Amino acid sequence: MTGLGSFVLAQGSAGLLDYSTRMVLAGTVLLGIAAGIVGAFLLLRKRSLVGDVASHAAVPGLAAAFLLFEINSPGSGRWLPGLLIGAAVSAALAIWLTERVKRIRYIKEDAALAVVLSLSFGLGVCLLTIIQSFPSGNQAHLTDFLFGRAAALIEGDVLTLTCVASGVLIITLAFFKEFAVLSFDEDFAAAQGWPVAKLELLLTALVVVVTVTAMQSVGLLLAVALLITPAVAARFWTDRLPGLVAISAGIGALASASGTIVSAQIPRLGTGALIVVFGLIFFIVSWFFGSKRGLVWAWWERRRGNREIHEADLLRAVYELLEAKNDVEGRPGPERLADLPWSRAAVASSLTWPARRFESILATLLTRGWIWLDADGHYRFTLHGARRAIDVVRRHRLWELYLLNYAALPAGQIDRAADITEHGLTDAEMERLEGLFAARGDQSQVPASFHKIDAREGEPA
Amino acid sequence: MNELLTSLLDANSLDSRIALTAILASIACALPGTLLVLRRQSLLGDALGHALLPGIVLGYLATNFLIDDSPGGAAAAWVPSLRITAMLVGAAVAGILCAVLATIIEKSGRVEPSAALGVVFTGLFAIGLILVRRYADDVDIDASCVLYGHLETVVFETWPGTTLPVAAVSALAAIVFNAALLIAFYKELKLSTFDPEFARAVGIPAGAIEIGLVAATAMTVVATFESVGSILVLAALVVPAVTARLLVNRFISQIMISLVFATLAAVGGHLLAMAVPHLVVLTSDNRPLEVGTAGAISLVSGLMLLATVAFGPTNGLVWKVWRLRALRQRVFREDVLGILFRLAERGVQVDEACLSGQVARSLDRSPAAVQRGVRKLQSAGLVEQIMGIWRLTAVGTQRATEIVRSHRLWETYLARNLGWTDEASHRVAERFEHHTSGYVRENLADELSHPGHDPQGREIPPNTGTS
Numbered sequence: 001m002t003g004l005g006s007f008v009l010a011q012g013s014a015g016l017l018d019y020s021t022r023m024v025l026a027g028t029v030l031l032g033i034a035a036g037i038v039g040a041f042l043l044l045r046k047r048s049l050v051g052d053v054a055s056h057a058a059v060p061g062l063a064a065a066f067l068l069f070e071i072n073s074p075g076s077g078r079w080l081p082g083l084l085i086g087a088a089v090s091a092a093l094a095i096w097l098t099e100r101v102k103r104i105r106y107i108k109e110d111a112a113l114a115v116v117l118s119l120s121f122g123l124g125v126c127l128l129t130i131i132q133s134f135p136s137g138n139q140a141h142l143t144d145f146l147f148g149r150a151a152a153l154i155e156g157d158v159l160t161l162t163c164v165a166s167g168v169l170i171i172t173l174a175f176f177k178e179f180a181v182l183s184f185d186e187d188f189a190a191a192q193g194w195p196v197a198k199l200e201l202l203l204t205a206l207v208v209v210v211t212v213t214a215m216q217s218v219g220l221l222l223a224v225a226l227l228i229t230p231a232v233a234a235r236f237w238t239d240r241l242p243g244l245v246a247i248s249a250g251i252g253a254l255a256s257a258s259g260t261i262v263s264a265q266i267p268r269l270g271t272g273a274l275i276v277v278f279g280l281i282f283f284i285v286s287w288f289f290g291s292k293r294g295l296v297w298a299w300w301e302r303r304r305g306n307r308e309i310h311e312a313d314l315l316r317a318v319y320e321l322l323e324a325k326n327d328v329e330g331r332p333g334p335e336r337l338a339d340l341p342w343s344r345a346a347v348a349s350s351l352t353w354p355a356r357r358f359e360s361i362l363a364t365l366l367t368r369g370w371i372w373l374d375a376d377g378h379y380r381f382t383l384h385g386a387r388r389a390i391d392v393v394r395r396h397r398l399w400e401l402y403l404l405n406y407a408a409l410p411a412g413q414i415d416r417a418a419d420i421t422e423h424g425l426t427d428a429e430m431e432r433l434e435g436l437f438a439a440r441g442d443q444s445q446v447p448a449s450f451h452k453i454d455a456r457e458g459e460p461a
Numbered sequence: 462m463n464e465l466l467t468s469l470l471d472a473n474s475l476d477s478r479i480a481l482t483a484i485l486a487s488i489a490c491a492l493p494g495t496l497l498v499l500r501r502q503s504l505l506g507d508a509l510g511h512a513l514l515p516g517i518v519l520g521y522l523a524t525n526f527l528i529d530d531s532p533g534g535a536a537a538a539w540v541p542s543l544r545i546t547a548m549l550v551g552a553a554v555a556g557i558l559c560a561v562l563a564t565i566i567e568k569s570g571r572v573e574p575s576a577a578l579g580v581v582f583t584g585l586f587a588i589g590l591i592l593v594r595r596y597a598d599d600v601d602i603d604a605s606c607v608l609y610g611h612l613e614t615v616v617f618e619t620w621p622g623t624t625l626p627v628a629a630v631s632a633l634a635a636i637v638f639n640a641a642l643l644i645a646f647y648k649e650l651k652l653s654t655f656d657p658e659f660a661r662a663v664g665i666p667a668g669a670i671e672i673g674l675v676a677a678t679a680m681t682v683v684a685t686f687e688s689v690g691s692i693l694v695l696a697a698l699v700v701p702a703v704t705a706r707l708l709v710n711r712f713i714s715q716i717m718i719s720l721v722f723a724t725l726a727a728v729g730g731h732l733l734a735m736a737v738p739h740l741v742v743l744t745s746d747n748r749p750l751e752v753g754t755a756g757a758i759s760l761v762s763g764l765m766l767l768a769t770v771a772f773g774p775t776n777g778l779v780w781k782v783w784r785l786r787a788l789r790q791r792v793f794r795e796d797v798l799g800i801l802f803r804l805a806e807r808g809v810q811v812d813e814a815c816l817s818g819q820v821a822r823s824l825d826r827s828p829a830a831v832q833r834g835v836r837k838l839q840s841a842g843l844v845e846q847i848m849g850i851w852r853l854t855a856v857g858t859q860r861a862t863e864i865v866r867s868h869r870l871w872e873t874y875l876a877r878n879l880g881w882t883d884e885a886s887h888r889v890a891e892r893f894e895h896h897t898s899g900y901v902r903e904n905l906a907d908e909l910s911h912p913g914h915d916p917q918g919r920e921i922p923p924n925t926g927t928s
Contacts, residue, residue, distance in 0.1 A: 122759025280584030
């Protein structure tokens, strides 16, 4: 901790204690939160790229506003509120236009988006090059809006950002229920009488506001990243809406903070781009390690499930081996099972498993206390293990009987089909199966296997 | 204007080189662009434009690193060509990677495809921007080049020994490459675009086609990067294709027409970029306006799209509005005829006052509108005014008879077969009467066994023998 402390204290003029850095940090983090929240809903509405349209289409409005003000009174072109309003108007117009263009015959949704996006940007570029030829062009400021000017944030801008972020937060909380239903079941919402079109409009307005505000930190070109990446990253952590919104906001904030801090340390890299890159990094982390759908987690769950299946299969193999050797009438009960020794070789030969898996699962069963090694070098069930084995076999055979008698599967396929499904049967389903077969009079706890099990080989026929 | 055109056609002039490069770049983009649009993957073009930026920068850096391009160096002249080649290979790889990653993210996270794509391409674009800024001094790319290329200056880099710009050569190479692929795999492309399931069933490797298209698009984007930039390339890819789609319905025509529009956009864009400074002089110190060529090209492209949307042969919005207006007018005039007929049935004399009063009220239109409509009918010979009284002519009577006959037959039909009340069936008959041909009318009459009166007891006018 002292190391961290001295690190912080050593920051000096470019560090965390620096006022301007704190300003920028506050601004970008607030924006990250707002964008994360809105982005979560966009993701669920499957309209993530609306942000792309909004940000590219804000450019002509930005340039036009500059031109208007500049022509009106030279030198006033850089009045920020005017530029923001211009950008917002053209962004909103473009989104509306996309909806209209979608309705034209033969123009599909993706083409409509691409056309509006590229053409409005083209118009913006034309206007930008026109501005370049102005003596007071100072167009450098305008490209700053494209690429971000986070480093130039001042207190007034942070104030604006605070208002925007708070506004987004308040509106989202106020309309959370409405947005939730809108995202998941639009038809239901409409049928319930909720003003779906107005809610959609509200969401779009939020997107435009966030995008235009993002001009100041990450810049227009990268604003869409703030709207998409945190939300998609959050998707790997949770399946619930409040969680998604919160985590998305959190990742947005984290990415903004990281990008800003690193940018303060290493000059000339561009704060906005760094924020997006950190967003990407957090996304990759979420993609792999997210607790709901992360790749690593999914692999781990799959592996665990497979192991459970293998353990059950091993237990059953041992049971069937012992069942064949059993010389007492009826199927062996737990105590009888626990008395009978068996060798690993006999069991191994009845399973077609690779050696490593066999050893590993055998070891696991030992650890769980279901089997134990006796003095003669033979394995034996413990009582607990025997009961477990009986349960496993019961499931398997009831399910096999069901498949044979009710699902009309050919006998040759039964074992394999049963292998896959039986491990997923719940207790309720088991009860129903037993009810089915109680009527047939088979009262034994474990039904007979309809496979012929050879007493000597221990292998099902 | 004349000087512009002559300058354009002069093979040695800068203008013609710019125009040539622009045309070749636009055509090169339109080829894969058409396929993207037809396969509803326009956003892939958007993604590739952004995602390839880091690859492009790295290509620049790699070439600079490997080759000494100081002015005296022997290899200096070949740097642009080598650079392009290196970048093309990198582009194909990067493009495929981008698409593959997006698909993996989409499947593993169960998010929508465009969101998955968005994550990948925005991240890559950000990396590209950082590289551009960091190595701005080492590479010939700056921020504005990223946005819209620098066609005006890139033509100075020529292929060694000729005056042909390297950018033009690379665009030409892209055209040849794309055209070759298109011709070689025409059947497969066509089938997998329009009927993917059938294509798969027939054994066409849809996945390979997909990857091939992504790679080809990526290479085209890189080949034309300096001409149109990273972001405007989307306009070059998509807009001519969309415009063509509105006009033709066949695959091959679609491709050809999109190439035509691409060429027109390039030429028009360049002319616009050249003409604007001459047309407009702004600001107090008389500095001319400048419009970048790439932006102008996309602008012209957009205008052509707009024109097609508005004035396209069958689907043009303007024609649709015009047809709707014509329909409204026909319905209105037929309503007037109907009213005159019914008033005549009751023996009412229709003078100007009646027109403005009773007729206007029952039609729920202004007196002025009724006056206009009646005048139109008069010039069409359907009504006449004799001593201040308006009457149907013989032709007008025939037409009015048909309409009223249709109306009353429909009312009878609805009342008999569906048991509808007078009010409901009247409202429906009011609409149907305008769209009932003689064939339908007489079949209706047959179906009803030629009734003499409608449910309200009014006489159904007889068949006049015309449709």
